[in-house]
Amino acid sequence: MDTEEPLALYVHWPFCLSKCPYCDFNSHVRDEIPRARFGAALRRELAHEAARMGATRAERPVVSSIFFGGGTPSLMAPETVAGLIADTRTLFGTTADVEITLEANPTSVETGLLRAFRDAGVNRISIGIQSLEPEALRFLGREHDARQAVAALELARALFGRVSFDLIYARPGQDAQAWRAELEAGQRVFGENRVQEAAAKFPALRARWPDLRLHIIGGLQTNKAAEAVRIADMIESLDRPALSDALARAAERAGRLPDLLVQVNTGDETQKSGVRLEDADEFIDHSRARFGAAVKGLMCIPPHDQDPAPHFRLLADMAARHGLPVVSMGMSADFERAIACGATLVRVGSAIFGARPAHP
Known part of the structure; x- marks a missing residue:
């Protein structure tokens, strides 16, 4: 294992409140999300992968980026996010400028939750706005509207120094x-x-x-x-x-x-x-x-x-x-x-x- 090259870690949370019709990612809707059980499984998997990369932390690459994707990672318990970040620092170490991103949907964003993610160690939020057109949002099966999207973005900007949502719309036939x-x-x-x-x-x-x-x-x-x-x-x-x-x-x-x-x-x-x-x-x-x-x-x-x-x-x-x-x-x-x-x-x-x- 080359320990000189930093590692980018992707953590997948597959649970959503609803399944978007265009999505082909590994995502699932459950009446009850097994947050604690799945969170514990993620931490065990991280430890298992670390052991495969080296017997000691010194033998493993340092992590420069952690990305919580999904699914809807903002449905995770902040304690799970904090635990995974802490485990990453213990098992691998992180660079001084490590970027830790968590995806969020506008419908799962509120002040207390975002503040808890920030306190857990997340320093960048990516908002899944997708579109600001009502018709497009309905077609996509999205549960938020443009007003909620903008409000979520403003809230994220107030709490995080790094926020993304901006997608270039290469819209086919867009007039x-x-x-x-x-x-x-x-x-x-x-x-x-x-x-x-x-x-x-x-x-x-x-x-x-x-x-x-x-x-x-x-x-x-x-x-x-x-x-x-x-x-x-x-x-x-x-x-x-x-x-x-x-x-x-x-x-x-x-x-x-x-x-x-x-x-x-x-x-x-x-x-x-x-x-x-x-x-x-x-x-x-x-x-x-x-x-x-x-x-x-x-x-x-x-x-x-x-x-x-x-x-x-x-x-x-x-x-x-x-x-x-x-x-x-x-x-x-x-x-x-x-x-x-x-x-x-x-x-x-x-x-x-x-x-x-x-x-x-």
Whole structure:
């Protein structure tokens, strides 16, 4: 066991108050949740895994991240969370800046409970808002409304220094009216696969909401570079020298350069966009030399038929090695695992809005 490389620990709590129709995670509804019994089982499993990694704490890797996911981890007893955190510190040790995240649904958030989780050692809360549109929330089978979501977010912000809920909505076929509804509710970061669709909707919306941010998240053709530079706040698919050249020319003409993410083809798939792994470090260095601080981070889309976690960890490690703060990875089927592996941006579209209509 390599004790030099920090370990990220994911703790799964599979129980929910209701089963969302889009969810394919290991989650279950019970009339009575066996909190004490399941909590004790988690602590035994943690001790068992620690023993497999080494006979003593010195032989085991230190933990830099703990992520309580689910399910609905905010249904856990705070004492169980505290016990698991304490066990982790005893069995493995933690880094000085360890991040300890707990997912919460708006319906399970209240002041006393969040304060108890904070006192247990949690220092980051991730709120499962999913959408602020009433119709979308009904479709998703969510039990909260937009008012409860915003209230939960405000409460979390009052108690924790680190709070997340922000998902880029890569909404299939999303029209300007639907964008406007989300904007009225407070959503500000949106993703589009196709530059031409974004160009048709975005300028008029930005005139009303100046803080609206648009991410181009699909593969970008060089002949669309000028339009992307004109309208986007971030382009997440920089992956080849020809596109670098096109973006540089477009930025010089437009007098602006969006933030950029280098897309890495972590599976080296011939049919997929992204710089090949063997070329990634060199391309990242060249991109930073050319575009400077505009290069904010990395993006990947793992092979659909493989476990995404190794790809997520690879990308997060690569970003850390290059000192890049933004790690964009994870979509509808795997965003929770991506967050546990270090994602700072995730893209959730089809789980909320269904499959994208076929493009004529």
